[in-house]
Amino acid sequence: xxxxxxxxxxxxxxxxxxxxxxxxxxxxxxxxxxxxxxxxxxxxxxxxxxxxxxxxxxxxxxxxxxxxxxxxxxxxxxxxxxxxxxxxxxxxxxxxxxxxxxxxxxxxxxxxxxxxxxxxxxxxxxxxxxxxxxxxxxxxxxxxxxx
Numbered sequence: 001x002x003x004x005x006x007x008x009x010x011x012x013x014x015x016x017x018x019x020x021x022x023x024x025x026x027x028x029x030x031x032x033x034x035x036x037x038x039x040x041x042x043x044x045x046x047x048x049x050x051x052x053x054x055x056x057x058x059x060x061x062x063x064x065x066x067x068x069x070x071x072x073x074x075x076x077x078x079x080x081x082x083x084x085x086x087x088x089x090x091x092x093x094x095x096x097x098x099x100x101x102x103x104x105x106x107x108x109x110x111x112x113x114x115x116x117x118x119x120x121x122x123x124x125x126x127x128x129x130x131x132x133x134x135x136x137x138x139x140x141x142x143x144x145x146x147x
Contacts, residue, residue, distance in 0.1 A: 001095075001098075001099060001119045001120065001121060002119070002120055002121075002122060002125060003117055003118070003119050003120075004116075004117070004118050004119075004120060004125070004128055004129070004132065005115070005116065005117050006115070006116045006118075006132045006133065006136060007113055007114060007115040007116065007136075008113070008114050008136040008137070008139070008140055009108065009109075009111040009112070009113050010111060010112045010113075010114060010139070010140045010143050010144060011110075011111050011144050012111075012112055012143040012144050013112065014074045014075075014105045014106075014107060014112045015074050016112075016143055017105060017112045017114060017139075017143045018073070018074045018105055020139060020142050020143040021103070021114070021139055021143075022044055022077075024039065024040070026142050027039065027040060029138060029142060030135055030136075030138040030139040030142060031135060032138075033131050033134045033135040033138060034054070034131055034135065035054035035063075036054065036055075037054045037055045038052070038053070038054045038063075039052075039053055039054070040052050040053065041053060043068075044068055044071055044077065045068060045071060046068050046069070046070060046071045047067065047068060048067065048068045049065070049066070049067050050066050050067065050068060050079070051063060051064070051065060051066070051085060052064040052066060053085065060087070060088070061085070062084070062085055062086045062087075063084070063085055064081050064083075064084060064085070064096065065081070065082045065083045065084065065085050065090045065091075065092065066079050066080060066081045066082055066101075067079075067080050067082060068080075069100070074105055075104070075105055076102070076103065076104050076105070077102070077103045078100060078101070078102045078103075079100065079101040079102075080098065080099075080100055081096045081097065081098070081099040081100070081101065081119075082096075082097055083096060083097050084096060095121055096121075098119075099118075099119035099120070100117070100118070100119050101116070101117075101118045101119070102116070102117045102118075103115070103116055112143075114136065114139070116132065116136070118132070
């Protein structure tokens, strides 16, 4: 696994950025970059199981099976991926098991800096290198628009 790092400065308070990132309605908008119809089932509480889903070409839901490893409101959230959901079945033996996705929210020069560290397989480096900056730009636009 490789760890990727991205960050973006958003001209909005940490609370608004946090809520824009995690609220189901706005989550669907900024994560649409990764897969149309992206959404989650579950909640963001520490220790909670959460599914990150999107419809496949046949319209069936598939995605990541995860748990919230850490949640410090408006400061930091850590997601541990446990495996994949495919054909209605959870597979925790996948290469994604143990991969982390961490988000830090810091105030810098009056703006909220969102830092993202995400573990990924070598084969996805180029794809995520393209998608993550686009997703963060959408998040920025959504959070700044809510002013």
